[in-house]
Each structure stands twice: as C-alpha cells, then as structure tokens.
Amino acid sequence: MTRQQVLDLYFMESRFKLVEIAAFLDRVDRGDGKADFRLDAFRKGMKELGGKKPGRAKKVLLAFSDPTKKPIAKAHGKGACGAWPGK
Amino acid sequence: MVSRTTDDYQDMVTAGCAAVCEPAFWAGYDRSGVQGFHDYFCQLTDYEPKRAAKFGLPHYTWLCINPKESEDVNLAEEVIGIIPQFIDKPNVLGIGEIGLNKNSRNEMKVLEMHVDLAARTNSLILVHTPHLEDKLKGTRLILDVLRSDKRIRPERCIIDHVEEHTVGMVLDAGFWAGMTLYPESKCSPARAIDIIENYANERLWMNSACDWGVSVPLAVPRTALEMRRRGHNPEFIDKMIYQNPARFMGQCPKFKLPV
Ligand SMILES: [Zn+2]
Numbered sequence: 457m458t459r460q461q462v463l464d465l466y467f468m469e470s471r472f473k474l475v476e477i478a479a480f481l482d483r484v485d486r487g488d489g490k491a492d493f494r495l496d497a498f499r500k501g502m503k504e505l506g507g508k509k510p511g512r513a514k515k516v517l518l519a520f521s522d523p524t525k526k527p528i529a530k531a532h533g534k535g536a537c538g539a540w541p542g543k
Numbered sequence: 544m545v546s547r548t549t550d551d552y553q554d555m556v557t558a559g560c561a562a563v564c565e566p567a568f569w570a571g572y573d574r575s576g577v578q579g580f581h582d583y584f585c586q587l588t589d590y591e592p593k594r595a596a597k598f599g600l601p602h603y604t605w606l607c608i609n610p611k612e613s614e615d616v617n618l619a620e621e622v623i624g625i626i627p628q629f630i631d632k633p634n635v636l637g638i639g640e641i642g643l644n645k646n647s648r649n650e651m652k653v654l655e656m657h658v659d660l661a662a663r664t665n666s667l668i669l670v671h672t673p674h675l676e677d678k679l680k681g682t683r684l685i686l687d688v689l690r691s692d693k694r695i696r697p698e699r700c701i702i703d704h705v706e707e708h709t710v711g712m713v714l715d716a717g718f719w720a721g722m723t724l725y726p727e728s729k730c731s732p733a734r735a736i737d738i739i740e741n742y743a744n745e746r747l748w749m750n751s752a753c754d755w756g757v758s759v760p761l762a763v764p765r766t767a768l769e770m771r772r773r774g775h776n777p778e779f780i781d782k783m784i785y786q787n788p789a790r791f792m793g794q795c796p797k798f799k800l801p802v
Contacts, residue, residue: 457773465772466733513734514707521679521708522646531614531645534569536675 477502497539544595545586546570546755552598558764561785561800562601564750564792565591566640566669569611571755577621580608584625588632603798605639605669606630613644613653623656630664636795637661639669640703643681646673654688662694667795669721670702672709674728682709686716699794703750704729710738710747719746719791724762732766736773739783748788 457465484491501519504512522540544551544565555563567587574580587604595602606629608622629635641657643650661668668689673681685702689695697717705713705720706729713720722735730738735749751762759765763784770780792798 461774511707513737517706517708518679520676522676524680525683527646527648527651527684529648531647531650534611534644536645536673536677538675540676 493541494537494539544753544760545583545591547753547760549594549598551753551760552595552600555760556598556600558761560600560764562603563595564603564605564636564788565753566605566671567607567609568640568671568754569609573612577618577625580622581625584629588629588634592634601634601799601801603634603636603792605637605667606635607638607641607657608653609640610642610644610650610654610671610673613650614647616649616652619653619656623653623660626660627664630666633797636792636798637667637669638664639667640671641668642671642685642703643673644671644677646677646681646684651684651688654685655692658688658692658695662692667792668695668700670700672702672704674704678704678706679708682712686712686718689718690716698746701748701791705738706730707734707738710742714742714746717746719748722747722749723752724749724759724766725752726757726759732762732769735766736770736775739770744783744787746787746791747783748791749784750788 484495497520501516504515504519507515520539524543544563552563565587567583570583574583584606587606591604592602606626608619613619626638638657638661641654643654658668660666670685670689672678672685682702682705689697689700698719701719701721702709702713703721704723706722710720710722722730722738724730724732724735729752730749739747749763749766751760752758753760767780767784770783771777789798789800
C-alpha cells in the first residue's frame with residue numbers, strides 16, 4: 457500500500473483512538489486518589505509512539521510486559537491486569 | 544463450539560468456513576474434579592461434532608486441562624490420565640490448548656506432563672500463551688519446555704495468541720505461530736495483517752476466538768475482507784486463511800477437508 461492508501465484506510469480510526477486516549481488521561485487526572493503501576497506502564501508505552509523507528513507496537517507491548525525469566529512460586533488467581541506490577 | 548449458539552455455526556458456513564477446530568479450554572469456572580473433564584471430553588468428541596455436522600461443518604478438537612486449571616497438579620495428573628481414552632476419537636487432532644497462564648512452577652509441571660503425553664502419543668500440539676503482561680515471559684518459558692524435550696518436532700506444534708513481541712521468537716525457533724483475533728485483547732485484524740506482511744508467513748495462521756466472552760466467530764473471514772481492502776490477491780488470502788491451517792492440521796491423518 458502507498459502511504460496515501462494507508463491513511464485512507466486507517467486515519468479516521470486511528471484519530472478516533474488517539475482522542476480516546478487523550479480523554480482517558482484527562483479522566484484519570486480528574487479522578488481522586490492515587491493511580492498505580494498501570495498508569496506508569498501506560499505512560500512508558502506512550503513514549504514509544506514518538507519514536508522515529510518502526511517496531512512501535514512491539515515496544516509498547518514490551519512496556520507492559522513482565523521482563524523476568526523465572527516461574528513464580530504459585531499462581532494467585534487467574535487474571536492479568538495488562539501491566540506488570542514489578543517485584 | 545460448546546459455548547456458542549447454532550447461529551454461529553450457520554454464519555460460519557455461510558461465510559465459507561470449511562471446518563471448525565475447537566481446543567479444550569477453561570469453562571469460565573473451575574471444574575470440580577476429573578469427572579467434569581470426562582464429561583467435557585465426551586462433549587468435545589461426541590456431541591459437538593454432531594451439532595456442527597447438522598450445519599455441514601466438520602468439527603475437530605484438541606484435548607487437555609487448560610493452563611488456568613493447572614495450578615492443581617494432582618487434578619491435572621488425573622485429567623491427563625483419562626485423555627488416552629479419547630485421543631483416538633476421529634475428530635481429535637492432538638493435545639491443546641496447553642501452555643501457561645500465570646507462569647507458575649505448577650503450571651510448568653503440568654505443561655511438561657502434557658508435552659510428554661503428546662510425545663508418547665505422537666500428537667500435534669496446540670499451545671496457549673498467557674495474556675497481556677504475562678505473555679512475553681510465558682512464551683519464553685514455553686519455548687524452553689518444548690525445546691528441551693528432544694522428541695518434540697517444532698513443525699508439529701503451533702504456539703497460539705502471538706503478538707508483535709512474541710511472533711519473532713516463535714517463528715525463529717521453527718514453530719508455527721497462531722494469531723488469535725479478539726475484540727479486546729490479543730490481535731486485531733489490522734495488526735494480524737501487519738504481522739503477516741512483516742514476517743515470513745509459511746508457518747503463520749489466524750484464528751477467531753469463539754469462547755464464552757465477547758468474541759467474534761467470523762473474525763477470520765472479516766480479516767480476509769480487510770486483506771482484500773489492502774490489496775492482497777485472492778491466492779495469498781487463501782493461503783493465509785485456508786492453505787496454511789490445512790497444512791498444519793493435515794499433519795494429523797484424521798484431518799480431512801470436504802472436497
Ligand atoms: Zn488460549
């Protein structure tokens with residue numbers, strides 16, 4: 457695809473998602489109390505969007521990922537929350 | 544698809560799906576014992592293929608105890624013990640979806656037990672990789688387990704739910720990689736096509752999540768439409784949505800597509 461074709465297909469949808477993210481951050485600001493590690497990971501991921509090189513999706517996913525290598529002692533619960541809380 | 548309605552089977556046939564391939568997975572709650580798995584395996588190998596056949600859709604399945612229920616190693620041993628009763632049923636393609644969920648030691652033990660069962664029964668393997676923040680680590684650990692069992696041939700294993708940060712390591716190690724299309728996590732159609740365009744596609748496939756949560760059984764046909772919008776030719780689209788999965792599953796002699 458040419459860049460024009462990519463824009464024709466995906467610009468409106470991506471514009472919509474970008475505004476959604478901006479509104480989400482405003483909503484977080486308006487909230488009371490403390491945020492947690494998820495917001496830190498989100499901000500780390502957002503930094504990758506400004507990069508000049510390709511591979512941004514991979515880098516955003518890595519920003520949310522558990523980087524450790526060893527299995528944990530026991531699974532407490534089943535769910536994942538989308539960001540690694542750290543040790 | 545035990546958690547879907549017959550409307551979904553009708554829609555899939557209408558959209559041109561040639562077969563449905565259903566892994567054993569978590570029911571949304573923990574089963575209370577091995578008898579619950581026995582009944583589930585009966586459903587997957589007997590009742591569900593008959594239900595799909597009413598709509599002209601061949602039904603294949605995979606058997607295991609899901610990683611989400613693998614923290615209880617004793618239960619897992621019991622469940623793995625009954626799988627051989629079902630493994631020769633005509634619609635069983637192999638062992639799956641095995642893998643990890645929270646990357647715990649017990650989940651690793653149960654994964655190794657499943658891999659051993661697959662090796663002993665010469666079965667294909669379908670692997671679930673963990674969700675979200677656990678996926679990167681889990682995928683690495685799963686690859687370590689599979690590579691350390693010398694009986695396992697990578698070309699007979701598919702590592703499912705890959706995303707941009709895991710697809711490279713899976714393909715580089717010689718395994719098949721599956722992209723699961725899901726509305727809220729995992730992969731969107733657009734990103735799946737990006738991955739197809741950026742990586743060697745000989746061992747890549749896409750699948751629609753069709754579980755009890757919000758999921759779209761027609762996600763693969765819709766992704767084919769999106770590929771067409773991007774200008775991919777019909778032969779290449781057919782390779783990605785039909786030929787590649789057929790080539791992987793065709794390694795099991797029981798897998799036959801309608802002519
Ligand atoms: Zn899965």
